Amino acid sequence: MAKILTIDDSLTMCKMLEAFLLNAGHEVTIALGPREALEIARTEVFDLVLCDINMPEMSGISLVSKLRRLPAFEYIPIIMVTTENSDYKKEKAKTTGATGWLQKPVSEERLLKAVNKLTG
Amino acid sequence: MINDEYAASILKSVNNVLGMMAQIPVVPQTAEIKTDTLSRGDVTGLIKIKGKNIQGTASISFSREIILELTKRMLRTEITEIDETAQDLAKEMANMLIGGAKSEMDDRGYYADMSIPYLSTGPGHEIIHTMGIRTTLIPVTTEYGNLWIELCFSS
Secondary structure: OOEEEEEOOOHHHHHHHHHHHHHOOOEEEEEOOHHHHHHHHOOOOOOEEEEOOOOOOOOHHHHHHHHHOOHHHOOOOEEEEEOOOOHHHHHHHHHHOOOEEEEOOOOHHHHHHHHHHHHO | OHHHHHHHHHHHHHHHHHHHHHOOOOEEOOOEEEOOOEOOOOEEEEEEEEEOOOEEEEEEEEOHHHHHHHHHHHHOOOOOOOOHHHHHHHHHHHHHHHHHHHHHHHHOOOOEEEOOOEEEEOOOOEOOOOOOOOEEEEEEEEOOEEEEEEEEEEO
16 A cells, blocks of 8 residues: 555646546545645655646746655656646656656556555 | 638547547537537537647537536436536536547648647626637537537647
8 A cells, every 4th residue: 555645736637646546545635726735745755656747836847846855755666647748747757856747638557557556 | 711621620639539539429410600600519628739840729519418417427417407517527528529620620721739728617608719819619419418519629
């Protein structure tokens, strides 16, 4: 079981990901946007982060950069979950510190395969 | 016409997303030119797209029946009216459906950035696309209600 932080400005997407992860026995914390994610990240420790890119307060890529500066988030896997799929954005995310990439829509099978691969 | 190219990509995306996430088969109807600003649906998500060689807006409008069915199937939540949950789902569906099409268009050389989805709701609400550009309307029917794709692009 892994402790997972899910960041998306859409409650719909957070709830869908949460349902898939809870079914597999993982523990899930939801952050409805970058600001809430940073608040949570300053006080809690996670095994993995799922992060949207296209959010109103700041982009998911900028958020990854900020998270990576926090000691507890320096090395944990961060998977971008987004409708984007361009090589340019993927490279930018990777350079910033993202570990993986899942394009929406995400099926339960694809999500759990990626999570299990990165959390052992 | 750039709207026609986008139409093929977005219909593929609609089929993929509704099939994968809600197991709902879709039937696209004949596209037409839209000459008014009234939404055909009850709730709409609109996204602005801007790149070097493409710009415009795309929207997806959902009938009350289909958005309630999608809420039931995707969020396991039964509701009877378009509340905040259904509105948030409409925005995220627009994001996934239009985002899927945009990814395919990126690969065809129309690389662009997309905005967050903007929501409009209520019977007869307006959808405001870019002035002066032809808007293509594509109705899509399902067993559980309809949705309407609107595309307004220039290249």
